[in-house]
Amino acid sequence: MSEFDTVAANYQELVDHNVRVTGESLDYFAAYKAEYVARKVAPRAGGKLLDYGCGVGLLSKHLKNRLGEMRIDGFDVSKDSIIRVDEGLHRQGTFSTDLNELGHDYDVIVLCNVLHHVKPADRREVIREAASRLADGGKLVIFEHNPINPLTRSAVSQCSFDEDAILLPSRETRAYFQRGELRLLCREYIVFFPRWLQWFRPLEPSLRWCPLGAQYVVVANRLRR
Numbered sequence: 255m256s257e258f259d260t261v262a263a264n265y266q267e268l269v270d271h272n273v274r275v276t277g278e279s280l281d282y283f284a285a286y287k288a289e290y291v292a293r294k295v296a297p298r299a300g301g302k303l304l305d306y307g308c309g310v311g312l313l314s315k316h317l318k319n320r321l322g323e324m325r326i327d328g329f330d331v332s333k334d335s336i337i338r339v340d341e342g343l344h345r346q347g348t349f350s351t352d353l354n355e356l357g358h359d360y361d362v363i364v365l366c367n368v369l370h371h372v373k374p375a376d377r378r379e380v381i382r383e384a385a386s387r388l389a390d391g392g393k394l395v396i397f398e399h400n401p402i403n404p405l406t407r408s409a410v411s412q413c414s415f416d417e418d419a420i421l422l423p424s425r426e427t428r429a430y431f432q433r434g435e436l437r438l439l440c441r442e443y444i445v446f447f448p449r450w451l452q453w454f455r456p457l458e459p460s461l462r463w464c465p466l467g468a469q470y471v472v473v474a475n476r477l478r479r
Contacts, residue, residue, distance in 0.1 A: 276405065276468075277449025280312060286445065287366060287397055288316035290471065294440075295393050299323050301361035306384045307368035308349065311339035317364070318343060327356055359389040366397040367469075369427070370410075370419045377422075381430050388476040394436060396472045398422050400443065406468045424465070427472045436474040443467030 297303060301324050305314045308328030318326045328349040330336055339349045348355055363384050372380050385394050399406045401421035410416045424441055431438040442462035447454045461467070 276409075283445070284312045285316045287313060287364075287471075288320045290444065291317060291362065291364060291395060292320040294471075295362055295395060295473065297321055297324055297362050297393075301325070302327065302357065302359070303362040303364065304329065304356065304360045304384075304387060306363055306365050307371075308339065309335045311335075311343050311349065313364070313366050314343050314349075315340055318346070324361075327360075329353060329356055353383070356387070358387045360387050360392055361389055362393050362395060363388055364395045364397070367399060369396065369398060370416075370421050374420060378430055381436075382434075385436055385474075385476060390478040391475055393439070393473055393475045396427055396474075397444075397469055398424075398427060398472075400424070400465070400467055400470050402465055403468045405448075424470045424472065427470075431472070431474045435477050437477055439473045439475055441470060441472045443470045445469050 291297070291303075299322065303317060303321065303324055303326050305311075305317065305326060305328040308314050308330045309332070311328060314326050314328050318324075325347050326343060327347040328336070328339060328343070329351070330349075331351055333351050336349050336351055343349060348357075350356060365381075365384060369377050369380065381394070381396075388394060399410060399421050401407060401423055407421070410419055410421065413419075424443075428438055428441055430436075443464055443466065444458065444462065445468040446458050446461055446464075446466065
C-alpha cells in the first residue's frame with residue numbers, strides 16, 4: 255500500500271491548504287506546469303506523453319487541455335489515486351500502477367514533484383526506468399521543489415505526506431544527466447511571485463536563471479541510438 259493511498263480522497267484539499275501562503279491552489283500550479291511543457295517542450299501533435307507519478311491526474315488533465323490530440327498516459331504507485339483520475343483521461347489513455355501496462359516510445363515523460371519522495375539511493379534508477387520508455391529524441395521533464403526557497407520549505411514542512419521528503423537541489427538533478435543516454439537541455443527556475451504580486455508574473459520568463467523560484471525544471475532528451 256502506498257502512503258498516498260491514505261490521502262488520495264482529499265489530496266487536492268490537503269495541498270491547497272499547504273500552499274495557501276501563495277494565495278493560489280494546486281490547480282494553478284498544475285496549469286502552470288502544463289503551460290510550461292506545451293510552450294517549452296512543444297510536443298508534436300498526435301504523439302504520446304507519460305505522466306510518471308501522476309497521482310489523481312490533475313496535471314494530466316491540464317496537459318490534455320493544452321496538448322489536444324496528444325495521448326496522455328499515467329503511472330502512479332497509488333491505486334487509490336489512479337482510480338480517482340478523470341474518466342475522460344482513462345478513456346483516451348492508460349492510467350495504471352503497473353508499468354507493464356504502459357508503452358514505450360513516448361515523446362515526452364514528465365516527473366512532477368516525484369523525486370523528493372524517492373530515497374536518494376534509488377533516484378537514478380527511477381530516472382533510468384522512466385527514460386527507458388522515451389523514443390529516440392524524446393524529452394524527459396522533471397519538476398521539483400527548490401530547497402533554497404523559504405516559502406517552499408515552509409509548505410513542505412507543513413505537509414503531512416511530505417514528512418519523509420528529501421528535497422533535491424538543482425545540481426543533484428542535473429548530475430543525473432552528466433552521462434548515459436540522456437543529454438541535459440536546460441535547467442530553469444519557475445514560480446516566483448505569489449498571488450498578491452501577480453502583476454509581476456509577466457517578468458518570470460526573464461528570471462528563470464535566478465535560483466529563488468519556488469520550483470525548478472530540468473529538461474533532457476534521449477540521444478538517438
